[in-house]
Amino acid sequence: MMDLSPETRKKITQLTAKYPQKQAALLPVLHLIQNEMGYIPQEAEIWVAELLGLQPVRVKEVITFYTMFLEKPIGRYHLQVCTNLSCTLAGAEHILNYLIKKLGIKPGETTADGRFTLTTVECLGACEQAPCMMINFDYYGNLTPEKIDEILDGLE
Amino acid sequence: MADKEKYLTKLFGLKNLHKIEVYLQNGGYEAAKKAIKTKKPQDILNEVKAANLRGRGGAGFPAGVKWGFVPQGVEKPKYLCVNADEGEPGTFKDKYIMSHNPHLLLEGIIITSYCVGIHQAFIYIRGEYEMIARRLEKAIEEATAKGFLGKNIFGSNFDLEVIVHRGAGAYICGEETALLESLEGKRGHPRLKPPFPASIGLFGCPTVINNVETIANIPFIMARGAEWFTQIGLPKDGGTRIFGVSGAVKKPGIYELPLGTSLRELIYNYAGGLPEGKKLKAVIPGGMSAPVLKADEIDIPLDFESLMKAGSMLGSGAVIVIDHETSMLDVLRVVSKFYAHESCGQCTPCRVGVAWINKIVQRIAAGGGQPGDLETITRLASAIKGKTLCPLGDAAAMPILAIVEKFKDELLDQIGSLKDN
Numbered sequence: 388m389m390d391l392s393p394e395t396r397k398k399i400t401q402l403t404a405k406y407p408q409k410q411a412a413l414l415p416v417l418h419l420i421q422n423e424m425g426y427i428p429q430e431a432e433i434w435v436a437e438l439l440g441l442q443p444v445r446v447k448e449v450i451t452f453y454t455m456f457l458e459k460p461i462g463r464y465h466l467q468v469c470t471n472l473s474c475t476l477a478g479a480e481h482i483l484n485y486l487i488k489k490l491g492i493k494p495g496e497t498t499a500d501g502r503f504t505l506t507t508v509e510c511l512g513a514c515e516q517a518p519c520m521m522i523n524f525d526y527y528g529n530l531t532p533e534k535i536d537e538i539l540d541g542l543e
Numbered sequence: 544m545a546d547k548e549k550y551l552t553k554l555f556g557l558k559n560l561h562k563i564e565v566y567l568q569n570g571g572y573e574a575a576k577k578a579i580k581t582k583k584p585q586d587i588l589n590e591v592k593a594a595n596l597r598g599r600g601g602a603g604f605p606a607g608v609k610w611g612f613v614p615q616g617v618e619k620p621k622y623l624c625v626n627a628d629e630g631e632p633g634t635f636k637d638k639y640i641m642s643h644n645p646h647l648l649l650e651g652i653i654i655t656s657y658c659v660g661i662h663q664a665f666i667y668i669r670g671e672y673e674m675i676a677r678r679l680e681k682a683i684e685e686a687t688a689k690g691f692l693g694k695n696i697f698g699s700n701f702d703l704e705v706i707v708h709r710g711a712g713a714y715i716c717g718e719e720t721a722l723l724e725s726l727e728g729k730r731g732h733p734r735l736k737p738p739f740p741a742s743i744g745l746f747g748c749p750t751v752i753n754n755v756e757t758i759a760n761i762p763f764i765m766a767r768g769a770e771w772f773t774q775i776g777l778p779k780d781g782g783t784r785i786f787g788v789s790g791a792v793k794k795p796g797i798y799e800l801p802l803g804t805s806l807r808e809l810i811y812n813y814a815g816g817l818p819e820g821k822k823l824k825a826v827i828p829g830g831m832s833a834p835v836l837k838a839d840e841i842d843i844p845l846d847f848e849s850l851m852k853a854g855s856m857l858g859s860g861a862v863i864v865i866d867h868e869t870s871m872l873d874v875l876r877v878v879s880k881f882y883a884h885e886s887c888g889q890c891t892p893c894r895v896g897v898a899w900i901n902k903i904v905q906r907i908a909a910g911g912g913q914p915g916d917l918e919t920i921t922r923l924a925s926a927i928k929g930k931t932l933c934p935l936g937d938a939a940a941m942p943i944l945a946i947v948e949k950f951k952d953e954l955l956d957q958i959g960s961l962k963d964n
């Protein structure tokens with residue numbers, strides 16, 4: 388049985404009732420599960436499929452289509468560095484290389500202590516603060532190596 | 544622009560504007576109240592049509608005409624989907640509307656829904672904007688508590704529910720039919736058109752899809768009328784746009800200006816011009832899908848027609864400024880990488896063609912350029928244009944073709960010099 392908190396279960400029930408067809412709640416339900424568990428485990432896929440009356444393959448298909456859904460656990464802090472145009476014009480490559488060196492991992496990897504996962508992403512809609520990145524759901528813009536040091540030092 | 548011409552962003556400086564009390568103290572929800580209490584849906588439709596409000600999401604289709612396509616008197620429910628996916632690289636304007644003034648968007652949604660006869664509206668917001676999604680949900684709660692949303696709005700017999708729906712990281716879901724698929728809980732695979740969403744949209748029902756900024760214009764058209772609207776900007780292309788400027792300028796950010804403002808003025812007078820020591824090389828005037836303009840092409844009014852005539856487009860109003868030190872090969876690399884990554888894979892020309900172009904560009908950048916590479920890129924891009932299910936294929940092909948055509952000599956030089964190293 389799925390290991391979800393009562394709050395999340397309650398939210399899921401409320402959500403599915405809001406939509407004219409319950410299948411439409413798939414993305415929001417997956418977000419809720421990922422918010423709680425950090426990723427979407429295999430058993431959750433099956434559970435969601437049953438809940439919404441979907442074939443499990445439909446759930447899998449959706450999880451693999453959308454880049455924000457994770458099939459495996461990642462580090463506590465997910466550093467997503469934008470490498471799209473405005474950020475590239477503002478030195479995104481330099482920022483990325485600095486993080487690669489500082490954390491000792493390449494994009495797509497997690498530090499051995501499980502603290503940081505580094506990925507590159509397409510435009511985050513914060514081009515006016517280029518170069519920028521997200522750490523979990525927070526935006527950080529106008530990045531410089533000094534600013535990155537400060538931000539990372541400030542994390543628990 | 545004289546500040547009096549600003550209306551969308553005029554109140555953005557106010558503290559706590561996102562709270563309903565502050566919005567109400569500044570005339571908030573008056574337009575929606577007026578619409579529901581004193582207007583017939585047909586009057587509102589006529590007003591929006593007369594204003595000729597062109598869509599702010601990309602294609603610039605007139606909103607009133609679109610609403611008019613929705614069949615009336617049918618049994619099925621009708622839906623509104625507000626497109627808050629904001630994935631077009633360079634674009635960040637809708638974020639400002641939703642975070643600074645979420646109630647303005649809700650007010651626009653109320654008027655639009657009342658006009659078209661809609662009782663359920665969705666705001667499809669990109670997954671990364673989680674904080675903003677929460678702010679919108681809070682605003683919905685506040686408006687519901689006041690009786691502006693929910694049952695019997697403003698004491699009328701009109702009901703409306705608004706649901707915030709987060710995407711999950713896929714540029715293609717900004718395309719309207721992919722957005723519908725995604726809202727239905729599926730992969731974001733665009734649908735073949737026709738049928739258009741106005742007749743068969745969400746859950747097979749008539750659906751209006753509009754951009755956030757388009758909907759945010761509605762309360763002002765309601766309050767001040769079509770004539771006022773057409774006097775700002777151009778007669779056929781009225782109102783303001785919230786331009787987002789990024790790249791090589793001193794003051795990147797949003798600038799609300801009347802349609803028809805010159806691109807040069809936006810870059811130099813508003814965004815502060817280029818940083819010291821940098822010279823202008825090129826500008827992408829309407830989000831990454833818009834074909835690039837060279838430095839000598841910026842004396843152009845920013846409106847749908849003018850940019851189309853110049854072989855580009857106004858798109859989402861996102862202006863990306865490129866300076867003389869930037870290599871256009873690098874720009875081409877980023878552009879082709881992006882579309883290769885975002886192709887949904889349904890059509891062969893888009894899936895294979897863009898990935899192939901991207902591979903060629905990566906090879907050139909790594910010093911392995913060959914004679915004929917640019918011709919191959921042009922041939923591939925031309926084979927995508929106009930031959931795909933959704934406009935993403937064109938959105939990829941057009942900027943690539945423009946870069947290769949307008950910066951051919953530079954690219955050839957780079958192919959040569961990278962090889963020599």
Ligand SMILES: Cc1cc2nc3c(=O)[nH]c(=O)nc-3n(C[C@H](O)[C@H](O)[C@H](O)COP(=O)(O)O)c2cc1C
Nearest residue numbers: 598599600626628629630717718719753754757934
């Ligand atoms: C690949 C692609 C991505 C798009 N992304 C967005 C987007 O993020 N936001 C948006 O409002 N429109 C986007 N559009 C345009 C929509 O399909 C649609 O035309 C628009 O939402 C209609 O609203 P409007 O008429 O108010 O502009 C995109 C189109 C394409 C082809």
Ligand code: SF4
Nearest residue numbers: 887889890893931933
């Ligand atoms: S053009 Fe590209 S993105 Fe659009 S449907 Fe075809 S493959 Fe998908």
Ligand code: FES
Nearest residue numbers: 469474510511514
């Ligand atoms: S290009 Fe980096 S946030 Fe838009």
